[in-house]
Amino acid sequence: MNERSTVHSVTYDLLRSLRLTTVFGNPGSTEETFLQEFPDDFTYVLALQEASVIAMADAYAQTTRRPALVNVHSSAGLGNSVGNLVAAYHGHSPLIVTAGQQHRELVIGEPYLANRDATTLPRPWVKWSYEPLRAEDVPEAFMRAYAAALQPPSGPVFLSIPLDDWNRPLSGPAVLRDVSTAYAPDPERLRHFAARITASRRPALVFGPEVDRSGGWHAAVALAERLNAAVYSPPLADRASFREDHRLYRGPLGMSVRAVGERLAGHDLVVVVGAEVFRYYPYVPGDILPQGTELLHITSDPAVAAAARVGDSLLGDARMAIELLTEAVAEGGDRVLPEPMPRPGKPTRTPSGPLTPAEVYAALADVRPEHAVFVNESTSTMAEHAQWLPAVEPESFFATPSGGIGWALPAAVGVALGDRDRGVRRPVVCLIGDGSFQYSVQGLWTAVQQGLPVVYVAMRNGEYSILKSFADLEKTPGVPGLDLPGLDIVSVARGFGCQAAEVQSPAELRKEFTAALESGVTCVIVVTTRPQRITL
Incomplete structure (x- = not known):
């Protein structure tokens, strides 16, 4: 380590040693000192909003089975990310989430873009939250964050780092430690x-x-x-x-x-x-x-x-x-099993009108590619997914564990990036409702810029169907805001650079889906579906 070593250089050397060379982020003024002279052996994955940043990193960590490094803007940027941070926490995804902090000499006066009570904001959705008391503690804080994120139960952690810490002189190298990732039952x-x-x-x-x-x-x-x-x-x-x-x-x-x-x-x-x-x-x-x-x-x-x-x-x-x-355990060959679930028959096509969810999933089942991975955020059609597209391989189905929406669209990007980084080729398909599609729609831009062959199938029923089912259950008529007219998903997708098409029949869906898989680019297929109520 030479005499010109800084917190920045020592920390980046540590990140290399920990294989944390992909950074998911959306930069702000308080993060630029961390990102300065960004090394050629690192990859920066830009998302256009912090919620998408977190979801991409979450799915990437799940797919690679390694921690993912996230860098978001202080205060408001971190606030934008919290919705999907909840999902990462419930999904036990090992994320190291970092945000900048204003200059140490300004913080006492509550400057613009300061992260007030920085370690409080992401709680309770992180395992550990910390802002180093001294600049020279930054590398050690990263090492502890890595250990905390990875050790069971794994999950996200948070570091707040003042922007003036990165250029401080520091002798090194940082202490590198190895940590356990599992423990045996008693x-x-x-x-x-x-x-x-x-x-x-x-x-x-x-x-x-x-x-x-x-x-x-x-x-x-x-x-x-x-x-x-x-x-x-x-x-x-x-x-x-x-x-x-x-x-x-x-x-x-x-x-x-x-x-x-x-x-x-x-x-x-x-x-x-x-x-x-x-x-x-x-x-x-x-x-x-x-x-x-x-x-x-x-x-x-x-x-x-x-x-x-x-x-x-x-x-x-x-x-x-x-x-x-x-x-x-002893073998149990003589045990009596409950009756198996009846397998679904082919849905009957109605002569006119939108497709039913069953027709959509049955059509996709006809052209389901081998080794496909599905990311689903269509809560009102999960039963149809289970019937028609059953999971048949490990790591082939992903959904949000938090119940919040806005996770799946960017998460599909994270799965595809994780597959690419570990040298795995498999189709990535995101099945999503028209309401969910709007929450993190900017994730499409990252998919296109990264050249990812993700296929999105957006089911447009013009409403929040799951909430109408809850309205029936809870006997709450007249709830506003449950209809979604006027969503032109095809035009939005094309505006982000995707190939996009709208289909009306099972035959058209099978044709466009097959073409999308073969295209090797990010594609969005919109299919108008009939609203349905589910039994809760």
Whole structure:
């Protein structure tokens, strides 16, 4: 390290060592000292609004299984990002989110664009939030941020860095540390769980997002087959963790207390691995579990375990726990399984009018490419997605875990960037509602500028259908703002540089979708669909 080393040069050397050489950002005046003389071996991914920045980095981190580095503007820019920071927190995505701070000599006077109480703003949606007390602490703060983001339960962290820190002289190099990314479950407690599972006559397995995130997809299949047990998806899963065309798969649990309790009727034991117990959405009262049913819960997140309203918990890495259970449980070939879900028949085409969601998904199923990854943000059509486009491979389905919208459009960009950086070629398809499309629409520009072959299928039903379903449930007629007339999605997409088309029939959809996949560029297909209400 030469005598001209600075906080900037020492920190960038550390980032290289940590493989944090892709920066997702939208620059501001207080970040330019961090970005000055941006190195040739680093990549800057520009998004046009901070919510898109976070969602892209989130999906990139999930796809690469490595932390992602984010740089947003102080104060207002960080505020713009918080909506999707909530999703990253719930999705356990290891993000290192940085923002600039005004010059240290000005902060006492509350200058323009100062980040007031900088470490408070992103809470409670980060694991750690810090502003270094001294400029020379910046590299060490990055090292701690990396460790905090990556160690289980992984998640986003935040650093606020005054703009004058970067050019301060600093001897180095920074201290580089390696950290653990998983921990094993307690052996004695795991043996106890295994004995209870072996003794069960009709167990149900619920595999949640932690299973796919930990690389435990195939291990989950092996455990289910050894036990000959029914497998369900947890409510509102943001990752798929089991092959959904498998003979043991029995579908999603539902979204309410009543729906989940009724779905689990007949099972004497429920084993939830890598999911909340449970992620409810509408309030429909009922029994959390059927009478006589017990629950075992395995998760790497102590807060998730503590929040469960029923069941006994075991802390540990999902994949590790599943593999150890598979060795410890007895085979269950004589167990009686509940009836499988009926497979959907081809929807009947109505002679005129918009397509039904089932017709859209059935048409896409006809031309579904091999190894496709789907990013979905069409809440009112998730049931059709599960029926027609079941997950058949690991890391092939992504959705927002927070319930907020505006995540999927830029997240599809993050998935495609992550695939490109790890040398994987697979089609990336985003299925999205017309309302959701508007929240982070500027993400299309980044997709085009990065040359990403993402295909967006926007279903335009002219309303917030899921909210109209809630209006029916909650008996709240006359709610304003639920209709969305006049959205010209094709023109907007073309304005950002995308290829775009509008289709009216299943045949047109299949044709345009196939052409979009073959084009190698960012494409948007708009299909007008019939509004539908869902049972909540």
